[in-house]
Amino acid sequence: MAKILTVKPSCTNHYYLATAAILSPPKAALSLSKSMAACSSFCPQRPLQYRRKPISCLPIKPQFSVQVKAFSSQESSAPPKDEIPARIGFLGLGIMGSPMAQNLIKAGCDVTVWNRTKSKCDPLISLGAKYKSSPEEVAASCDVTFAMLADPESAVDVACGKHGAAGGMSPGKGYVDVSTVDGETSKLISAHIKSTGALFLEAPVSGSKKPAEDGQLIFLTAGDKSLYETAAPLLDIMGKSRFYLGDVGNGAAMKLVVNMIMGSMMASFSEGLLLSEKVGLDPKVLVEVISQGAISAPMYSMKGPSMVQSLYPTAFPLKHQQKATPIAAAANELYKVAKAHGLSDNDFSAVIEALKVKLQERS
Amino acid sequence: MEEIGFLGLGIMGKAMSMNLLRHGFKNFSWLFSSLSMENLKILPSDGGLGLEFWRDSLLEEELVGFDHLESVLFELEWGFPECDELVKHGATIGETPAAVIKKCKYTIAMLSDPAAALSVVFDQHGVLEQICSGKGYIDMSTVDAETSSKISEAITAKGGHFLEAPVSGSKKPAEDGQLVILAAGDKALYEAAVPAFDVLGKKSFFLGQVGNGAKMKLVVNMIMGSMMNAFSEGLVLADKSGLNPQTLLDVLDLGAIANPMFKMKGPSMIQSSYPPAFPLKHQQKDMRLALALGDESSVPMPVAAAANEAFKKARSMGLGDLDFSAVHETVQSSKGSS
Numbered sequence: 001m002a003k004i005l006t007v008k009p010s011c012t013n014h015y016y017l018a019t020a021a022i023l024s025p026p027k028a029a030l031s032l033s034k035s036m037a038a039c040s041s042f043c044p045q046r047p048l049q050y051r052r053k054p055i056s057c058l059p060i061k062p063q064f065s066v067q068v069k070a071f072s073s074q075e076s077s078a079p080p081k082d083e084i085p086a087r088i089g090f091l092g093l094g095i096m097g098s099p100m101a102q103n104l105i106k107a108g109c110d111v112t113v114w115n116r117t118k119s120k121c122d123p124l125i126s127l128g129a130k131y132k133s134s135p136e137e138v139a140a141s142c143d144v145t146f147a148m149l150a151d152p153e154s155a156v157d158v159a160c161g162k163h164g165a166a167g168g169m170s171p172g173k174g175y176v177d178v179s180t181v182d183g184e185t186s187k188l189i190s191a192h193i194k195s196t197g198a199l200f201l202e203a204p205v206s207g208s209k210k211p212a213e214d215g216q217l218i219f220l221t222a223g224d225k226s227l228y229e230t231a232a233p234l235l236d237i238m239g240k241s242r243f244y245l246g247d248v249g250n251g252a253a254m255k256l257v258v259n260m261i262m263g264s265m266m267a268s269f270s271e272g273l274l275l276s277e278k279v280g281l282d283p284k285v286l287v288e289v290i291s292q293g294a295i296s297a298p299m300y301s302m303k304g305p306s307m308v309q310s311l312y313p314t315a316f317p318l319k320h321q322q323k324a325t326p327i328a329a330a331a332n333e334l335y336k337v338a339k340a341h342g343l344s345d346n347d348f349s350a351v352i353e354a355l356k357v358k359l360q361e362r363s
Numbered sequence: 364m365e366e367i368g369f370l371g372l373g374i375m376g377k378a379m380s381m382n383l384l385r386h387g388f389k390n391f392s393w394l395f396s397s398l399s400m401e402n403l404k405i406l407p408s409d410g411g412l413g414l415e416f417w418r419d420s421l422l423e424e425e426l427v428g429f430d431h432l433e434s435v436l437f438e439l440e441w442g443f444p445e446c447d448e449l450v451k452h453g454a455t456i457g458e459t460p461a462a463v464i465k466k467c468k469y470t471i472a473m474l475s476d477p478a479a480a481l482s483v484v485f486d487q488h489g490v491l492e493q494i495c496s497g498k499g500y501i502d503m504s505t506v507d508a509e510t511s512s513k514i515s516e517a518i519t520a521k522g523g524h525f526l527e528a529p530v531s532g533s534k535k536p537a538e539d540g541q542l543v544i545l546a547a548g549d550k551a552l553y554e555a556a557v558p559a560f561d562v563l564g565k566k567s568f569f570l571g572q573v574g575n576g577a578k579m580k581l582v583v584n585m586i587m588g589s590m591m592n593a594f595s596e597g598l599v600l601a602d603k604s605g606l607n608p609q610t611l612l613d614v615l616d617l618g619a620i621a622n623p624m625f626k627m628k629g630p631s632m633i634q635s636s637y638p639p640a641f642p643l644k645h646q647q648k649d650m651r652l653a654l655a656l657g658d659e660s661s662v663p664m665p666v667a668a669a670a671n672e673a674f675k676k677a678r679s680m681g682l683g684d685l686d687f688s689a690v691h692e693t694v695q696s697s698k699g700s701s
Binding site: 240 | 611613660
């Protein structure tokens with residue numbers, strides 16, 4: 001666990017003395033001013049200045065800052081030697097699954113695919129992938145099988161349903177579920193898989209379509225450590241960093257938190273864009289101003305321009321947004337309105353349309 | 364552009380003046396103090412009674428910000444130390460805002476809040492006494508659009524030129540000349556000011572009529588306030604879910620929502636440490652002004668409204684003078700009850 005040092009400037013007390021001086025009765029003020037003067041001799045010239053010591057003076061370098069591949073936070077596992085599992089299965093070839101599987105194939109892996117709609121498999125087959133007609137058969141013929149499904153129901157069905165992957169799992173094999181599901185679902189799937197003697201790893205990703213294509217995903221894994229180590233070279237092909245977070249459920253929890261912050265940020269950004277437009281500013285300029293400052297985030301620069309044009313090409317479908325706490329709940333209300341207006345399959349940046357709907361309702 | 368006046372030498376103003384001096388602009392500086400107009404000459408020179416006197420003469424409502432407080436106390440107890448360093452680099456001191464305006468073709472003001480910004484212009488020995496045709500006044504303070512309009516009208520009524528130019532960025536960007544300047548008002552004055560803006564900041568925008576700069580600043584700060592709230596909620600949720608909050612920071616830093624603010628504030632927030640760089644009460648004031656702006660145009664802003672509530676709660680918990688990241692404490696305490 002990274003330790004952060006907090007340096008507390010010894011002169012911070014001066015601010016409190018100053019405030020006390022202001023708010024205390026007249027008699028006390030004199031003695032306070034004298035004690036302040038006394039304190040000033042312990043500090044270099046400008047005591048009052050120190051209460052404004054900026055954040056940047058605190059040594060805050062986290063352990064994993066500038067690495068290309070960031071490893072686990074809890075136990076540092078040495079990256080495994082180049083032992084890529086021989087046969088790899090991939091279940092689910094949607095927006096995310098397809099580019100992820102393609103990256104594995106392009107890296108020279110032996111990949112067998114399955115998808116509910118068979119036609120989605122064709123591009124991968126033409127790149128050299130094998131095909132099996134059920135998750136069970138894929139799992140049986142592979143050493144490590146990945147699953148990338150859109151929602152908890154599909155994830156459970158593919159893993160535990162009729163002709164599901166669990167039917168083909170056995171000791172020595174591993175199942176890596178990279179779908180985003182809630183903790184309970186993940187534990188359910190884990191139990192089914194492990195009851196066959198196989199290993200299980202939940203590994204939801206942070207990143208959407210483009211990072212998937214570019215092999216720049218972030219894996220938030222939890223579950224069997226040994227499977228994490230075995231799968232690491234594969235995760236490194238598909239992503240730029242991976243974290244091992246402990247027991248099953250922790251990966252799902254981390255993903256939930258990240259998505260919650262992201263959803264709230266998107267909703268707030270939408271409010272800003274709409275407000276700027278309504279008060280006579282150019283939203284494009286707002287996007288540019290933001291990109292220059294402390295709140296500049298890649299998401300804003302990526303989505304801002306298309307949002308300004310009321311375009312929401314789907315990278316992260318709106319229907320997948322989650323709720324939790326006051327800001328997130330407020331944001332969630334907007335996502336519900338958007339869903340009610342048929343925007344579920346648009347990119348989640350379409351939440352701005354919900355604000356526009358509300359605006360029309362008011363006028 | 365030879366001599367620039369500079370009014371207000373607080374955290375931001377001092378850093379900005381130094382930058383201008385270092386780049387060859389001759390500064391004519393003046394340290395803002397609400398007392399200097401009338402009362403300074405009455406103070407005893409030993410400074411020992413300075414605090415008491417000042418406390419008697421100012422109402423608590425006038426304690427509007429750190430910079431104000433700081434500059435007043437400096438003037439009373441330690442003379443003009445802020446100015447000393449500037450003088451070493453070639454600045455000249457002016458006794459009053461009016462004196463500075465008289466000497467300089469262009470004057471920049473950097474005050475902490477609307478009250479100070481108005482005082483400098485309208486009070487006795489203020490800007491209005493000397494502003495006239497051919498002179499320009501550039502107010503870089505963060506104020507609401509109404510205050511800015513008021514100042515603009517008064518300046519232009521006397522024949523002067525006015526530009527509002529609030530900045531995005533705090534102390535460090537000010538020192539490094541990396542501010543983002545959001546100007547609006549007199550276009551010709553903007554163009555004349557560009558050489559100075561290029562020194563003070565990394566980018567400047569001209570946004571049209573007076574009021575637009577103030578509005579843009581509010582919108583940006585509104586998003587910032589909501590983001591800080593969402594971030595706080597995330598940290599608390601991670602903690603309650605048994606996750607390591609530092610790991611959350613690491614994950615965020617790698618993805619699409621990575622931003623300098625999370626990176627800077629995250630580590631100290633985890634330690635429940637909130638040294639003020641941007642006081643929470645100012646952030647809440649900006650949220651309130653942004654919501655008021657939204658109200659005027661009936662723009663729905665539920666997320667900002669929720670964020671504002673959190674900042675208000677933080678103020679009621681006595682956290683107003685800490686950094687605005689202290690809203691984290693509010694989320695932590697409310698999690699128990701929700």
